Amino acid sequence: MSKYWNTDYYSQPDTEQLQSNARATVKRAGAKGKTMEPIVIQGRKIAKSWWGETWCRNLERYADYESRLDRGKRYVRTGAVVDLKIAKGKVSARVQGRRKTPYKVEIRISPLSEERCQYLISRCERKIENLELLLQGKFPEELKELFTGENGLFPASKEISFSCSCPDWALMCKHVAAVLYGIGVRFDENPMLFFELRGIEVEKFIDVALESRVEHMLKHTDCVSERVIVNDEWEALFGL
Numbered sequence: 488m489s490k491y492w493n494t495d496y497y498s499q500p501d502t503e504q505l506q507s508n509a510r511a512t513v514k515r516a517g518a519k520g521k522t523m524e525p526i527v528i529q530g531r532k533i534a535k536s537w538w539g540e541t542w543c544r545n546l547e548r549y550a551d552y553e554s555r556l557d558r559g560k561r562y563v564r565t566g567a568v569v570d571l572k573i574a575k576g577k578v579s580a581r582v583q584g585r586r587k588t589p590y591k592v593e594i595r596i597s598p599l600s601e602e603r604c605q606y607l608i609s610r611c612e613r614k615i616e617n618l619e620l621l622l623q624g625k626f627p628e629e630l631k632e633l634f635t636g637e638n639g640l641f642p643a644s645k646e647i648s649f650s651c652s653c654p655d656w657a658l659m660c661k662h663v664a665a666v667l668y669g670i671g672v673r674f675d676e677n678p679m680l681f682f683e684l685r686g687i688e689v690e691k692f693i694d695v696a697l698e699s700r701v702e703h704m705l706k707h708t709d710c711v712s713e714r715v716i717v718n719d720e721w722e723a724l725f726g727l
Contacts, residue, residue: 500585505565509583512569523581526568526669533563534671537624538678541635542671549644552659559664567662568669573680578670582651582662590653592666597646598686603638608692618693622678640685 500508509525516523534540546552562568562582569589570581576596581589610633620626634640649663674681682689 502561502565504585505562505567505583508585508587509566509569509589511587512581512583512589516570523570524572525566526563526571526672527566528564528672533560533668534675536675536678537631538622538681539671539673539675541624541631541641542674542681543668545635545641546667551644555657555659556664556667558661559666559668562661562665563668563672568665571666571669571673573670573673573684575683575686578666578684580666580669582665584653584662590651590662592649592651592662594647594649594663594666594670596642596684599640604687604692606638607633607640611692618690621689621693624678640681640687642685 513523513525532540534543547556567583568580569583570579572579576598578592578594578596580592580594582592583589611630624631632639637643649659649666651660651662653660653662655661670684679689682692
């Protein structure tokens with residue numbers, strides 16, 4: 488007797504099946520001259536750099552994501568994200584499932600407003616002077632808080648929208664969750680992609696911050712600092 492609810496159809500594919508399907512997908516794409524950019528995780532941690540780890544932590548702190556992200560960890564760890572490309576404000580990905588054809592996932596990030604960028608730049612002057620240190624995440628703790636706090640560079644949940652071609656009715660399916668973690672892995676490989684995703688020209692960002700610092704210094708060239716000791720104070724200080 489046939490069943491109305493076919494539970495076999497909704498059962499989860501095991502790791503071996505996912506990996507086998509993923510390898511077949513990449514192979515078929517290569518035969519057609521298409522380049523896939525799969526997410527490959529080495530070791531236990533999904534992301535390891537400051538940018539990658541912070542991206543993942545930023546996602547996990549949102550209450551509306553908390554119960555949905557875990558389902559994507561297994562998929563990203565097994566290599567189910569067979570393709571992930573980042574562009575300005577957009578992530579396009581393919582995630583392998585039970586069927587041979589991977590699902591299409593698209594994630595969009597709202598662009599930063601000019602006012603928000605200018606605010607961040609004003610707070611960053613005197614603190615960011617080196618592109619290499621910025622990309623390594625080696626800058627003052629207060630600046631890290633600025634990037635991750637409210638109205639910082641990392642997006643709020645309301646600034647993230649997504650879609651998946653799978654039949655899962657959940658708002659955030661496991662394929663979307665896997666791609667969200669995969670983005671953190673991409674930032675490990677190339678932190679510049681974070682700024683690309685947020686629509687920021689990182690070198691211009693630093694240049695404007697430095698220019699703002701110089702302008703601030705020039706405005707105060709004629710101001711006498713209270714810390715400068717004048718002649719009569721020198722005499723009193725040393726008993727001359």
